[in-house]
Amino acid sequence: MRSMFPLPDDPWPHDMVITIEDDAHPLLELLWIREAWGLQIEGGDLPPLLVDTPTSVGQTERAAAPIAEWEVAWPDLWHSCLAHVSKTPHPGTIERLQTSELDDEGRDRLLAELFGSSWRDWFGSDALTEASQEWQYAMFRQRSDRAVRPVEEGPERLALDALVPAWRAGLTKIVEIPCRGTFTRILGPHSILVTAETRADPDRYREALILVT
Known part of the structure; x- marks a missing residue:
């Protein structure tokens, strides 16, 4: 949201641009896999469970999968994906990808810079069943339903004072995950992570934003 010039009586600074990253597929895939496949993840600073619990995969499929390997890798992949999502891609990356002079190695490097790591890169797509697509589509519908509300009722407007x-302290991106409770993390000089429940509650959202300042 941005306007060319200050608008009379509008408390939103005309040059303030905030990116809301609430559909980061690498994060959504990891969160779904953790619960649908019943992974028992060990390690600190991991996100809480999903608000909408996905249906568990069948015992036969789970018995045939390398669950132990997935459980070990999950935390590192989560932190890697989260670090990438929190960043803003360099504006020239896409233009460089279109350069015909790029060799395969250079193209792969730029693709990694643009998209980061993902579950598919590490383990392929076998774990991402049709149920995963259905769950993500349900998440998409929920986000679409929220997007039609009046601008004045949006989370950022309701917590504008924070x-x-x-x-002004440098925040430009807010990463939202559809998880329970409060799980607020400063991801860097320009990004913050919050749960959907936090962003939907003006008081809790203000508390999260105050951490940046």
Whole structure:
């Protein structure tokens, strides 16, 4: 959201741009896999469970899968994907990808810079069943339903008194995950992670944004 010039009586700074990253597929895939496949993940600073619990895969499929290997790799992959999602791609990356002079190695390097790591890169797509696609589509419908509400009722507008100081302190991206409870993390100088429940609650959202300042 941005306007060319200040608007009378509008408390939203005309040059403030905030990116809401609430559909990061690498993160959504990891969260779904953790619960649908019943992974028992060990390690600190891991996100809480999903608000909408996915249906578990069958015992036959789970018995045939390398569950132990997945459980060991999950935390590292989560932190890798989260670190990438929190960043803003360099504006020239896409243009460089279209350069015909690129060799395969250079193209792969730029693709990695643009998209980062994913579950598919590490383990392929076998774990991402049709149920995963259905769950992600349900998440998409929920986000679409929320998007039609009036601008004045949006989370950022309702917490604007805390958002503006956070933006002035350097915040430009808010990463949302569809998880339970409160799980707020500063991801770097320009990004913050919150749960969907936190962003939907103006008081909790303000508390999260204040951490940036």
